[in-house]
Amino acid sequence: MRVASDYVVERWSAAERRAALGAVVLFVVLAAVPTLCSGQVIDKLTTLFVYILLAAMWNLLSGYAGLVSVGQQAYFGVGAYFALRLVSFGIEPYPALLLGALVAAAIAVPVSFFLLRLRDGEFAIASWVVAEVIRILVMFDFLVQGETGTSLIALNSYDPGWRLRATYWFALVSLAGLLFVAFLLLRSRIGAAGQAIRDDEEAARSLGVNVMRTKQTIYVLAAFGCALAGVIWLASAITFLPRTNFGVQWTVFMLFMVLVGGLRTMEGPILGAVIFFVLQEGFGNYGVWYLFGIGIVAVVFALALPGGIWGAIHHRFGARFFPVGERLVRRGVTADISQQVLDGIAPQDGSLKMRPSAIEQNVSSERR
Template sequence: MKEALVVKEALVAAPVDAAEMPSVRVQRQTTSGMIAMLIGVGVLITIVSMPWWASQGLIRSVVELCCYIAVAQMWNLLAGYAGLVSVGQQAFVGVAAYMMFVLAQLLGINPFAAVLLCLIAPVVLAIPTYGLLHRLDGPYFAIGTWVIAEVMRLATSVFTYVNAGAGMSLRVMTSYSADERAIGVSLLTALMLLVTFGGSYLLLRSRYGLALTAIRDNPVAAASQGVNVGRLRFLIWIGAAAGTGLAGAIYFMAQLRITPPSAYDPNWANISIFIVMVGGLGSLEGVLIGALIYFFADRWFGEYGATYLVVLGLLTLFMALFARGGVWGLICRLVDAPWFPTRRTLMEDRR
């Protein structure tokens, strides 16, 4: 909305003769954006090639980091653009991961294909839950998402078909060699980043991205300009559920074991909130920065237990109070070089 108003004001600020009006064009890409795109392609190629040069431990660490990025970006779409603050995204992580285990271990479907088929589960869960939650607002919506996640955890804990609280092991993976497992997981991880992160970038550059930006700035004003706020929020909720479920399925495929406490762990929501708030709410760049900060902080300081978690919480609170743009917002104050430009800038055409 703000960008549209700036362009409109620039065009009507002062009446000029049509012959004297300079030719203009809309610039959407930047040099920094093209460099970031090349780096992104290189990262995807590196992930795909990991089975031929990386150790199993490194592959598992990279998969974990990518899952954090995917889940956090889905939460970023919800809270940073659609205005839907959820603290129960672990519901979609758990239901997708358990569905993948059921399809692969109990029904005999190829586990790599099961990762894609299991996305039906979070979508099916998301549709009725949004019908229940969409009338709630603010903290009530957030609490409602947490309640749904807890209901799913309790239901899974007593469901004997999935071995109840004892959990399941993905023993079917033993029929594949270590190299085959590494290749499959690496390909799925690259696909996950393309769908969740790359898809978010394309979405934000589209006309729906303009609508989401308008909703983020002022949903009432967006609705008055013809944006169907309710429908767009519903579609983002469904898409975020599928993206979060995809990350959960890949994560637990790499772990080879699942239990209700781990699948529906509230830390999934906590990690997402930390990554987005520290990195920068409403920005793709912030998700990457926040994910890297969390990943390395967890590796280096996770052994300190409760003290480490308190520090993470205080850091999140500090960012929310004094640096709402996160680390990326602070960087933008120093240099205007977006990695994933979504703005439309009116430039004079000198050709």
């Protein structure tokens, strides 16, 4: 789009187009993994997909919309619960997994009318309370048997190898689909409105932004993504334990992955999930001390490196793969405002700077 005789607005650079093509190639390669790798590799990658999905959804909600929730485990657990219920009504397991996630998203709609009227700490605490209330209600169901829990026994009717591959492909398609939808949403008016609300809700409302509708759209999508992660976890683990599936540790995991990887970026949660997966594999058996450790690390990153690892990489090298903002380009000179302003990423010292070469050329142009 032409802004002036010397300027254009660029949404994709050549490097970012190559990154998008690389993502498609990676999806194809990952889709072929079950035919090439062992069952252990397939199972580990399925777990990684769950982590990435959770991190991406929490980042969408908290990073881009400013809705810091500590209760997304409600949808992680309730999606799995309704999948179990639907199977008990005679629906095949894999369709029931998807339907369970959709039911969880439907529940998020009326819940959002209450929660989204609250702000900041009130919203965070209320989201946790809602998660606990839902957990207690689920435990009253005789199918769940209280703390004892239950299992998705119907999955045992499938060949173990086929079930492992089917769960993997379901997880891969769910992850790719949700990442793509979130990316499109953030590049749309809703995404821009969500970021405006995050920065100043009253100012956004005064400019005509429908605050409640924007928040609801993002909240329900994030709930659906967390519910999909929950049903994938159920299909992989088979067992359903209310204290585990509704456990607050899932929010701790999400917070860690996003803060370490990079808040308010598309790339950061993916990087954070990979780091978390590696740590989980190496230190997950240490129990509560492990949770304490990753909590401390998350706090350190929030204080010392607020942009996370990917934020630092972007600040140092200007690298980004999946742009949700825009660049102002002047005949080969790029003032990269997209990640710093539209995506909410500022340099680590809190200032906002153009690249020195762009400043120098712009100043010299003005003098002429």
